[in-house]
Amino acid sequence: MASKYPRSLRCCLPLWAFTLQVAFILLLCFLISSDIPQMQQKFMVTYQVIPDLTLMAALGFGFLSSSFRRHSWSSVAFNLFVLTLGVQWSILLDRFLNHSFIQEVTMSLSSIQTGTMSTVPVLISAVAVLGKANLVQLAVMVLMEASAFGVTRLVIKNTFHVDGHIFTMYGHVFGAYFGLLVAWCLSRSLPRGLDEEAQTEKVQMATSSSLFAMLGTLLLWIFWPSFNSVLVEVPNDKRKAVLNTYYALAVSAVTATSMSALSHPQGKINMVHLHNAVLAGGVAVGAPCLLITSPWVAMVLGLTAGLISIGGAKCLPVCLNHILQIQNPGGIHYTFGLPGLLGAVTYILMNKYGIFELPSQLINDFGALSFVLAMGMASGLLTGCLLTAKVWRAPHTSKYFDDQAFWEFPHLAVGF
Amino acid sequence: MRFKFSLMAIGLEVVMIVLFGLFVEYDIAHQVNATRSPKTDQFLQLYPLFQDVHVMIFVGFGFLMTFLKKYGFSGVGFNLFLAALGLQWGTIVQGLLHDKGQNFHIGIKNMINADFSTATVLISFGAVLGKTSPIQMLVMTILEIAVFAGNEHLVTNIFQASDTGASMTIHAFGAYFGLAVAGILYRPGLRWEHKNEESVYHSDLFAMIGTLFLWIFWPSFNSAIAEPEEKQYRAVINTYLSLVASVIMAYALSSLVERRGRLDMVHIQNATLAGGVAVGTCADMEIPLYAAMGIGSIAGIISVLGYKFLSPLLGNKLMIKDTCGVHNLHGLPGVFGGLASILAIYFGMSAGSSSMAMQAAALGSSIGSAIVGGLATGLILKLPIWDQPPDENCYDDSLYWKVPKVRELDPQFFQHAHHNHLEHEV
Numbered sequence: 001m002a003s004k005y006p007r008s009l010r011c012c013l014p015l016w017a018f019t020l021q022v023a024f025i026l027l028l029c030f031l032i033s034s035d036i037p038q039m040q041q042k043f044m045v046t047y048q049v050i051p052d053l054t055l056m057a058a059l060g061f062g063f064l065s066s067s068f069r070r071h072s073w074s075s076v077a078f079n080l081f082v083l084t085l086g087v088q089w090s091i092l093l094d095r096f097l098n099h100s101f102i103q104e105v106t107m108s109l110s111s112i113q114t115g116t117m118s119t120v121p122v123l124i125s126a127v128a129v130l131g132k133a134n135l136v137q138l139a140v141m142v143l144m145e146a147s148a149f150g151v152t153r154l155v156i157k158n159t160f161h162v163d164g165h166i167f168t169m170y171g172h173v174f175g176a177y178f179g180l181l182v183a184w185c186l187s188r189s190l191p192r193g194l195d196e197e198a199q200t201e202k203v204q205m206a207t208s209s210s211l212f213a214m215l216g217t218l219l220l221w222i223f224w225p226s227f228n229s230v231l232v233e234v235p236n237d238k239r240k241a242v243l244n245t246y247y248a249l250a251v252s253a254v255t256a257t258s259m260s261a262l263s264h265p266q267g268k269i270n271m272v273h274l275h276n277a278v279l280a281g282g283v284a285v286g287a288p289c290l291l292i293t294s295p296w297v298a299m300v301l302g303l304t305a306g307l308i309s310i311g312g313a314k315c316l317p318v319c320l321n322h323i324l325q326i327q328n329p330g331g332i333h334y335t336f337g338l339p340g341l342l343g344a345v346t347y348i349l350m351n352k353y354g355i356f357e358l359p360s361q362l363i364n365d366f367g368a369l370s371f372v373l374a375m376g377m378a379s380g381l382l383t384g385c386l387l388t389a390k391v392w393r394a395p396h397t398s399k400y401f402d403d404q405a406f407w408e409f410p411h412l413a414v415g416f
Numbered sequence: 417m418r419f420k421f422s423l424m425a426i427g428l429e430v431v432m433i434v435l436f437g438l439f440v441e442y443d444i445a446h447q448v449n450a451t452r453s454p455k456t457d458q459f460l461q462l463y464p465l466f467q468d469v470h471v472m473i474f475v476g477f478g479f480l481m482t483f484l485k486k487y488g489f490s491g492v493g494f495n496l497f498l499a500a501l502g503l504q505w506g507t508i509v510q511g512l513l514h515d516k517g518q519n520f521h522i523g524i525k526n527m528i529n530a531d532f533s534t535a536t537v538l539i540s541f542g543a544v545l546g547k548t549s550p551i552q553m554l555v556m557t558i559l560e561i562a563v564f565a566g567n568e569h570l571v572t573n574i575f576q577a578s579d580t581g582a583s584m585t586i587h588a589f590g591a592y593f594g595l596a597v598a599g600i601l602y603r604p605g606l607r608w609e610h611k612n613e614e615s616v617y618h619s620d621l622f623a624m625i626g627t628l629f630l631w632i633f634w635p636s637f638n639s640a641i642a643e644p645e646e647k648q649y650r651a652v653i654n655t656y657l658s659l660v661a662s663v664i665m666a667y668a669l670s671s672l673v674e675r676r677g678r679l680d681m682v683h684i685q686n687a688t689l690a691g692g693v694a695v696g697t698c699a700d701m702e703i704p705l706y707a708a709m710g711i712g713s714i715a716g717i718i719s720v721l722g723y724k725f726l727s728p729l730l731g732n733k734l735m736i737k738d739t740c741g742v743h744n745l746h747g748l749p750g751v752f753g754g755l756a757s758i759l760a761i762y763f764g765m766s767a768g769s770s771s772m773a774m775q776a777a778a779l780g781s782s783i784g785s786a787i788v789g790g791l792a793t794g795l796i797l798k799l800p801i802w803d804q805p806p807d808e809n810c811y812d813d814s815l816y817w818k819v820p821k822v823r824e825l826d827p828q829f830f831q832h833a834h835h836n837h838l839e840h841e842v
Contacts, residue, residue, distance in 0.1 A: 009677030017668035029706035036646055043648050044461050051468055054632045076624050077684050084663040107653055107705055408678045
């Protein structure tokens with residue numbers, strides 16, 4: 001039998017993080033010049049959106065997953081670690097993949113911006129894995145997923161000619177299914193039934209940490225219009241993106257609350273449903289938001305996304321947990337996965353083409369979507385298998401969803 | 417403290433209003449006809465940055481100080497009170513010093529600078545957190561901002577040193593000022609672990625909100641008063657990279673110094689920000705990217721090491737009890753930032769006018785004036801007329817706030833008491 005005590009990370013984590021950071025500094029030093037690029041726009045125009053994005057990524061995603069009773073510290077703090085690692089690696093990857101080696105590349109605010117945008121799928125899948133993986137495993141996952149995402153972006157851009165905005169919106173689907181498969185691999189390597197019993201108590205939410213999760217949800221909810229409109233260049237399109245997202249989010253918030261009450265026998269509202277379903281509208285409207293010209297379409301989309309999300313939260317855990325053995329406590333499947341798919345399909349159907357090229361364009365678009373899905377699943381499976389290796393010193397099953405494995409508690413205070 | 421505190425605060429506020437009436441005017445006199453004068457343009461340009469700084473001061477610093485289990489109300493509440501008072505006083509003092517006692521106009525830059533001046537007070541507040549009464553804090557705010565404005569005037573106008581992100585004039589100054597005050601106010605009764613001086617699970621999570629807000633908006637803080645466009649651009653990128661590097665280093669080091677490779681929440685809350693503090697002075701210089709990341713990494717390392725080894729030493733040997741550990745978050749990285757700027761000028765990375773000697777003088781005068789001012793303030797605060805809380809009531813909200821009877825939010829916690837036992841270490 002394995003040791004009951006959490007395995008020590010003392011030699012593993014510092015070494016790994018230190019090496020990565022030094023490698024990043026060296027790579028940046030040789031590959032990216034520190035000159036200021038020619039400024040096309042005023043400083044504030046380019047800068048304004050970066051705090052919004054960082055706020056969503058660091059605070060929003062961090063607190064979104066903090067609703068587990070005994071795992072809030074890890075959710076918030078690991079999220080920050082994943083974010084910083086992911087942004088650096090994405091900036092470097094962008095330089096590797098999109099520019100030749102001789103080319104002079106400068107560091108600009110837009111590289112920070114795209115770096116943050118491409119880290120969002122990683123943060124989504126981190127939510128699915130949180131509680132079962134330690135920081136070392138998460139770091140490996142970040143490297144794998146960001147690379148897979150970068151390669152996918154390159155292929156999509158060159159083969160399927162899908163633009164950056166749409167691809168970033170497909171990122172939700174990518175991240176969600178990647179995370180689900182990693183979580184599946186992690187739970188499959190354990191003896192059946194052992195983990196469920198250990199987790200049931202810890203996965204329950206507590207009032208105060210549910211409020212913390214609400215903080216994350218609200219921040220994400222507030223800044224989602226910025227997220228959906230970042231990569232849109234044309235001012236008119238940008239306005240459309242913001243307005244559509246705004247209305248879709250509002251509708252999905254109303255839908256989520258009412259459907260959550262409707263689906264409970266006594267008409268009680270479930271806080272966990274709110275955390276997730278409220279955002280579904282924003283995710284769903286992401287891809288098609290440039291094509292929607294009147295608010296009612298966006299609102300219908302928000303309504304559908306809210307319904308799907310609550311429906312998923314109600315019905316899917318049953319089959320996911322028992323048949324496929326996928327643990328999905330963070331609910332990313334129905335927050336990001338299903339609404340993201342809905343949005344992608346809507347985008348493809350709404351794309352108005354000439355009559356003659358209809359089939360080929362349609363096939364192309366569906367091809368792109370299924371390629372993203374396939375890449376997400378394949379790389380997720382690969383990463384999951386990699387993460388089950390013994391070298392990462394994964395936490396013991398009895399320590400799943402438990403901060404005690406990762407944190408020093410000088411006080412072991414009341415209330416924990 | 418019913419009458420003493422309220423009457424003093426109201427009296428001060430009246431004084432502020434009178435001073436504003438005498439000296440301060442708005443900066444909008446000449447633009448009745450012009451639709452977009454450069455002044456309005458600058459206002460709209462800088463307003464988002466000002467907002468970010470405002471969030472950092474009120475939400476960031478406020479929540480960062482909520483980590484004590486019974487002192488959360490005071491952390492956020494007094495933070496708001498002191499910052500609101502301090503920014504008025506800062507506007508007056510900075511304006512008077514800058515304009516040699518004349519009437520002066522205020523614009524967006526004055527608002528940003530006034531917010532900056534309150535940051536010093538909030539940093540010092542962190543050092544004495546829990547051991548002082550609101551009246552003492554009020555007196556400290558007034559004195560500290562006066563000293564700060566004098567030092568800042570000396571550094572920027574007489575030495576002409578470059579200190580965009582204010583590593584020296586705000587962070588190092590605030591930290592050493594606070595340490596000096598804490599040293600004078602040292603009480604033997606608080607030397608050993610006080611029963612309230614610890615955190616609980618949720619108070620640490622609240623503190624994490626503050627950390628994240630500070631982390632997110634730090635690039636705005638360092639670029640707010642940089643010269644427009646190119647230098648601001650540089651400041652943002654350098655600060656961002658430095659912050660990112662210091663996060664990774666803080667995690668690595670925290671895991672290295674703790675038992676069994678675990679992390680310590682105190683390190684994560686604070687050392688992740690050290691990169692932003694340290695890169696402040698050279699944020700807008702033409703330093704290469706790897707230098708910015710290097711500064712961030714080293715700052716993260718020294719901050720964690722400071723928490724682990726230096727703070728206990730300060731507390732036990734030098735009789736300075738630093739509640740929040742501001743010395744490790746603001747003091748050491750601030751000094752390091754000043755030294756880094758001297759190096760940067762040595763390697764010719766600064767296009768500005770400042771020289772190495774002037775940077776060194778700025779660093780010296782910041783620390784010197786902070787210590788002298790702090791000692792003097794500490795002596796004034798030690799007078800028995802300010803209602804200092806007795807030892808047993810330190811770190812406790814109930815002395816100043818109406819608190820709910822039952823503190824824990826969730827009675828369910830106690831049903832799972834069997835999880836509270838410590839696992840035996842191998």
